Amino acid sequence: xxxxxxxxxxxxxxxxxxxxxxxxxxxxxxxxxxxxxxxxxxxxxxxxxxxxxxxxxxxxxxxxxxxxxxxxxxxxxxxxxxxxxxxxxxxxxxxxxxxxxxxxxxxxxxxxxxxxxxxxxxxxxxxxxxxxxxxxxxxxxxxxxxxxxxxxxxxxxxxxxxxxxxxxxxxxxxxxxxxxxxxxxxxxxxxxxxxxxxxxxxxxxxxxxxxxxxxxxxxxxxxxxxxxxxxxxxxxxxxxxxxxxxxxxxxxxxxxxxxxxxxxxxxxxxxxxxxxxxxxxxxxxxxxxxxxxxxxxxxxxxxxxxxxxxxxxxxxxxxxxxxxxxxxxxxxxxxxxxxxxxxxxxxxxxxxxxxxxxxxxxxxxxxxxxxxxxxxxxxxxxxxxxxxxxxxxxxxxxxxxxxxxxxxxxxxxxxxxxxxxxxxxxxxxxxxxxxxxxxxxxxxxxxxxxxxxxxxxxxxxxxxxxxxxxxxxxxxxxxxxx
Amino acid sequence: xxxxxxxxxxxxxxxxxxxxxxxxxxxxxxxxxxxxxxxxxxxxxxxxxxxxxxxxxxxxxxxxxxxxxxxxxxxxxxxxxxxxxxxxxxxxxxxxxxxxxxxxxxxxxxxxxxxxxxxxxxxxxxxxxxxxxxxxxxxxxxxxxxxxxxxxxxxxxxxxxxxxxxxxxxxxxxxxxxxxxxxxxxxxxxxxxxxxxxxxxxxxxxxxxxxxxxxxxxxxxxxxxxxxxxxxxxxxxxxxxxxxxxxxxxxxxxxxxxxxxxxxxxxxxxxxxxxxxxxxxxxxxxxxxxxxxxxxxxxxxxxxxxxxxxxxxxxxxxxxxxxxxxxxxxxxxxxxxxxxxxxxxxxxxxxxxxxx
Numbered sequence: 090x091x092x093x094x095x096x097x098x099x100x101x102x103x104x105x106x107x108x109x110x111x112x113x114x115x116x117x118x119x120x121x122x123x124x125x126x127x128x129x130x131x132x133x134x135x136x137x138x139x140x141x142x143x144x145x146x147x148x149x150x151x152x153x154x155x156x157x158x159x160x161x162x163x164x165x166x167x168x169x170x171x172x173x174x175x176x177x178x179x180x181x182x183x184x185x186x187x188x189x190x191x192x193x194x195x196x197x198x199x200x201x202x203x204x205x206x207x208x209x210x211x212x213x214x215x216x217x218x219x220x221x222x223x224x225x226x227x228x229x230x231x232x233x234x235x236x237x238x239x240x241x242x243x244x245x246x247x248x249x250x251x252x253x254x255x256x257x258x259x260x261x262x263x264x265x266x267x268x269x270x271x272x273x274x275x276x277x278x279x280x281x282x283x284x285x286x287x288x289x290x291x292x293x294x295x296x297x298x299x300x301x302x303x304x305x306x307x308x309x310x311x312x313x314x315x316x317x318x319x320x321x322x323x324x325x326x327x328x329x330x331x332x333x334x335x336x337x338x339x340x341x342x343x344x345x346x347x348x349x350x351x352x353x354x355x356x357x358x359x360x361x362x363x364x365x366x367x368x369x370x371x372x373x374x375x376x377x378x379x380x381x382x383x384x385x386x387x388x389x390x391x392x393x394x395x396x397x398x399x400x401x402x403x404x405x406x407x408x409x410x411x412x413x414x415x416x417x418x419x420x421x422x423x424x425x426x427x428x429x430x431x432x433x434x435x436x437x438x439x440x441x442x443x444x445x446x447x448x449x450x451x452x453x454x455x456x457x458x459x460x461x462x463x464x465x466x467x468x469x470x471x472x473x474x475x476x477x478x479x480x481x482x483x484x485x486x487x488x489x490x491x492x493x494x495x496x497x498x499x500x501x502x503x504x505x506x507x508x509x510x511x512x513x514x515x516x517x518x519x520x521x522x523x524x525x526x527x528x529x530x531x532x533x534x535x536x537x538x539x540x541x542x543x544x545x546x547x548x549x550x551x552x553x554x555x556x557x558x559x560x561x562x563x564x565x566x567x568x569x570x571x
Numbered sequence: 572x573x574x575x576x577x578x579x580x581x582x583x584x585x586x587x588x589x590x591x592x593x594x595x596x597x598x599x600x601x602x603x604x605x606x607x608x609x610x611x612x613x614x615x616x617x618x619x620x621x622x623x624x625x626x627x628x629x630x631x632x633x634x635x636x637x638x639x640x641x642x643x644x645x646x647x648x649x650x651x652x653x654x655x656x657x658x659x660x661x662x663x664x665x666x667x668x669x670x671x672x673x674x675x676x677x678x679x680x681x682x683x684x685x686x687x688x689x690x691x692x693x694x695x696x697x698x699x700x701x702x703x704x705x706x707x708x709x710x711x712x713x714x715x716x717x718x719x720x721x722x723x724x725x726x727x728x729x730x731x732x733x734x735x736x737x738x739x740x741x742x743x744x745x746x747x748x749x750x751x752x753x754x755x756x757x758x759x760x761x762x763x764x765x766x767x768x769x770x771x772x773x774x775x776x777x778x779x780x781x782x783x784x785x786x787x788x789x790x791x792x793x794x795x796x797x798x799x800x801x802x803x804x805x806x807x808x809x810x811x812x813x814x815x816x817x818x819x820x821x822x823x824x825x826x827x828x829x830x831x832x833x834x835x836x837x838x839x840x841x842x843x844x845x846x847x848x849x850x851x852x853x854x855x856x857x858x859x860x861x862x863x864x865x866x867x868x869x870x871x872x873x874x875x876x877x878x879x880x881x882x883x884x885x886x887x888x889x890x891x892x893x894x895x896x897x898x899x900x901x902x903x904x905x906x907x908x909x910x911x912x913x914x915x916x917x918x919x920x921x922x923x924x925x926x927x
Contacts, residue, residue: 107803107841128803130777134811137781316743 101302163211252322257281349382356516696767
């Protein structure tokens with residue numbers, strides 16, 4: 090049986106490259122898939138020519154039509170045998186799950202949870218767009234103008250396509266670009282090296298459900314190819330580390346999804362009840378194996394910091410490597426064992442600075458963080474208590490359940506939290522709530538005992554995709570008698 | 572390719588080698604740098620170097636010789652008093668490698684011209700070279716090649732030393748502006764002059780095709796080289812950039828070698844490029860990276876080693892900054908080829924090649 094082959098998609102047309110890489114199973118080292126790689130020149134040529142055809146293909150649909158197609162696509166994504174881009178091969182949901190698990194290290198249980206999340210985005214598109222457009226009637230997008238909130242409004246697309254450079258860390262990140270096609274923007278996708286499967290399956294589900302295939306371009310490529318997407322698309326979205334944020338952070342044409350540095354703060358008024366919030370913090374740290382930017386990576390409390398860290402450690406050490414098919418699996422392995430070693434080395438280096446304690450090591454009775462189970466490499470959940478927010482390990486974020494706990498007087502919270510994608514502020518104190526609401530460092534704010542990982546679809550965060558893709562213009566129009 | 576052909580080519584190469592060794596190592600005609608070396612190393616080269624296998628006795632050529640030895644030491648007796656040209660290669664930082672020369676580039680490129688088809692590079696059609704000129708031999712060589720074929724050549728310069736510096740300091744925008752500056756100059760020439768032949772690099776060719784149709788402006792043949800061209804890039808250039816209507820001639824060469832020819836490109840070969848050295852004037856070998864005395868087997872990757880054998884320059888076993896696959900003789904080339912050439916170490920790490 091031939092290996093699954095993921096080819097390039099050029100405005101819906103399959104293209105096979107002469108540069109084909111093989112992805113191997115990290116355990117067996119057997120080849121799992123072949124990926125066609127696009128050369129940078131090909132991407133650039135596509136993006137500088139003929140973009141109009143892809144754009145037009147979506148303008149023939151109304152947003153309402155596209156929402157209906159998206160619902161059908163959700164069903165296909167979850168249940169159908171869908172084509173891969175190449176050789177006439179198809180992929181069942183089970184095949185998809187196994188391929189993704191093999192190349193990304195995600196256990197089957199977490200893949201299924203991510204599939205459910207993606208399904209919800211397919212089917213809840215109406216609600217998501219309502220959140221993005223603040224309840225604006227979507228026919229305003231279809232017509233280019235209309236009435237909303239008692240005034241005439243007009244919106245025009247800022248670009249003819251949206252470029253997206255995806256990571257490999259979690260399939261869930263694909264939910265961020267999916268609404269773009271309902272907003273009539275063709276997508277130019279560059280998948281992460283170990284995760285071509287999810288964007289591929291989402292696109293196929295959309296196409297099989299009735300979306301025009303021209304709206305989808307898919308370019309597995311090397312580093313320079315990614316740069317071409319960022320360079321040629323007038324609007325693009327990129328995922329990456331701090332270096333990516335520094336490179337693109339000031340570019341208004343780019344929406345950068347970098348580290349989340351999401352946090353949980355507990356106010357003076359609630360701190361004596363900290364035991365009530367341990368489960369909430371555990372969920373915030375460990376959901377999806379800590380792979381998302383919405384996972385909490387720091388907890389800031391006015392007191393009881395060490396006790397909280399120890400309580401978290403007691404819970405998080407229960408999360409252990411399991412068989413990849415275990416339905417209760419909560420921990421993901423690393424497709425590239427060197428990456429786990431690198432992270433571990435960075436943590437150990439920081440721990441050399443006095444003032445930090447690995448509470449999970451104390452709870453486990455061993456400081457071993459890197460373990461091999463069934464041939465796969467894992468990093469065990471880690472809780473670090475540090476005695477000062479100035480300690481170098483505070484606020485570090487890694488791709489596994491990892492959290493630092495620090496004490497700070499409530500009055501100093503906002504001097505030390507830094508940029509935070511999500512903050513859950515556990516307080517009923519009106520004064521602290523007001524300060525949280527006024528804080529410009531927080532992108533998404535939960536007030537009350539809400540896990541950082543719990544999202545409402547009508548509350549977009551990390552940039553508003555509609556505002557990124559569309560711009561409002563002033564408009565006046567005379568009425569012609571007919 | 573018959574064994575007889577291969578054996579004949581090897582015999583011819585060894586005869587040429589002995590002639591060049593005699594030239595550079597005889598007191599009557601010799602070159603000071605080699606006469607001195609032979610004395611220091613107590614070698615009677617004329618006697619000891621009979622076949623190419625004997626070249627191992629020289630060890631690998633030290634490129635510092637090209638940087639720092641006085642030019643006078645490189646002048647064979649017969650050339651004393653004749654003004655020479657100085658050609659450079661490298662030099663992004665520090666002293667470039669320099670080669671002096673008289674007629675070699677003309678001989679090398681006149682020979683190369685014999686391999687070209689008049690249909691692709693018709694006599695009388697103007698050429699445009701868009702790429703590194705400056706102190707390189709290539710600038711004069713291309714003009715000579717055009718002239719030999721009854722054509723003239725326009726030039727648009729690109730300074731690769733500057734581009735490499737820009738990329739090294741991550742000044743990508745500046746590099747992009749510089750590239751646009753180069754392309755803009757080429758577009759002006761193409762707008763006002765009739766050009767049928769183009770000599771450039773893969774990236775510049777792609778960029779030019781973003782602005783115009785290459786066959787649409789009347790270009791019939793394109794020489795392309797200077798940076799690696801993996802099979803997918805070659806296919807993309809042929810099928811899309813050149814619209815399947817322009818002949819692509821991949822080039823591999825430098826100031827020290829001349830220009831290597833290539834096996835005709837085809838989809839059957841998956842557009843993999845194999846170059847063949849202009850033997851007997853130069854020899855390319857693919858050698859073990861850790862033990863450069865040892866050649867690699869056919870189909871294996873190794874480092875490219877160049878030996879130059881002309882009356883103007885004897886340079887044994889120079890390790891190029893390239894790696895390649897050793898390929899078998901084919902067609903008119905009865906000696907080994909080097910395939911899928913790329914920067915040395917490209918298989919393991921990222922190497923700055925530049926936007927040019």
